Amino acid sequence: MTQTNNIVWHDSVVAKQDRVQQNNHQSPVLWFTGLSGSGKSTITVELEKALFEKGIRSYRLDGDNIRHGLNNNLGFSPEDRKENIRRIGEVAKLLNDAGLITLTAFISPYREDRDNVRNLLANGDFIEVYVKCSLEGCEARDPKGLYQKARAGEIKGFTGIDAPYEEPEKPELVIDTEDNSVEEAVAEILDFLKDQQYI
Ligand SMILES: Nc1ncnc2c1ncn2[C@@H]1O[C@H](COP(=O)(O)OS(=O)(=O)O)[C@@H](OP(=O)(O)O)[C@H]1O
Ligand SMILES: Nc1ncnc2c1ncn2[C@@H]1O[C@H](COP(=O)(O)OP(=O)(O)O)[C@@H](O)[C@H]1O
Incomplete structure (x- = not known):
């Protein structure tokens, strides 16, 4: 339930645009989505390193890590996954503003x-990055033995086995990890x- 009675927004004097100007780069959210084992963590870890080495300020939010803290009260029912993504969307929005x-x-x-976060x-x-790998490919990798x-x-309710994965319809980027190296x-x-002048 939304509870915003008697709560008033308090603006900063430093605006997002001031921070973006100081950093000399934009602050998009790169939203990696894909099956377990598709390569989301592996790619974002390497991307974070590459951005850091270029002096670009970035921060990585990862499912396994966030579920140890902020979202440690959530499981994998459809409702809990929805709440997981809603909270991460709000955190990403704060980092975007930062x-x-x-x-x-x-x-x-x-x-x-995902569309709710975009909105x-x-x-x-919001840059949706579909990390594409077939179920067979992910299952063959099975880095954590979960498949x-x-x-x-x-x-029970494992994505791709007995829980759904809805492919993005119009992602900004598709990274096929069966055809491309990290x-x-x-x-x-x-x-x-x-190319898009984010950095
Ligand atoms: N039932 C079920 N389905 C899918 N995944 C499961 C499940 N149970 C545990 N795990 C582990 O949790 C990681 C996925 O967490 P996420 O927060 O990314 O999931 S979700 O976006 O809320 O669907 C996922 O990590 P990744 O492999 O990095 O995707 C798994 O390690
Ligand atoms: N091109 C690739 N991109 C990303 N990961 C790859 C690739 N080829 C093989 N892998 C392997 O696939 C596994 C992906 O696991 P992980 O990054 O944890 O996926 P996810 O975060 O999507 O669950 C790792 O063991 C990684 O080494």
Whole structure:
């Protein structure tokens, strides 16, 4: 339930645009979405490193990490996944206002939840990156052994097995991790950010 009675917004004197100008780069949210094992964490870790080395301020929000803290009361029901993405969307919006480039790595399986985050941000500040890898490919990698557990019935409601993943319809970027190396993926994203004058 939304509770905003008797609460009044208090503006800063330093605006987002001032921070963006000082940093000398824009502060988009790069929203990585894809199946477990598709490569979201691997790519965002390397991208964060590459941005850092260029003096570009960014911060990574990752599903596994956030679920240890901020969202440690949420599971994997559709309602909990929705709330997970809603909270991350709000955090990403704060980082956007803080002038940082945000890299999020969440399965975020529902199109509507991703679109809600898009709608929280100004035009152009939400960059949906579909990390594409077939279920067979992800299952063959199975970096955490979770697909094996899901197939054995030890995890219920696992994305791609017995819970849905809704592919993005019009993502800004598609990174196929069966056809591209991690280095190629990072280079492609950096090129996009330069071409579109985010950095
Ligand atoms: N049931 C089920 N389905 C999918 N994933 C599961 C599940 N249970 C645990 N895990 C582990 O949790 C990570 C996904 O968390 P997310 O916060 O990204 O999920 S979601 O966006 O809310 O759907 C996911 O991490 P990634 O592999 O990095 O995607 C898994 O390690
Ligand atoms: N091109 C690639 N891009 C990203 N990861 C890859 C690629 N090729 C193989 N991998 C491997 O696939 C796995 C992806 O796991 P991870 O990054 O944790 O995915 P996710 O965060 O989407 O669950 C890692 O073991 C990684 O080394």
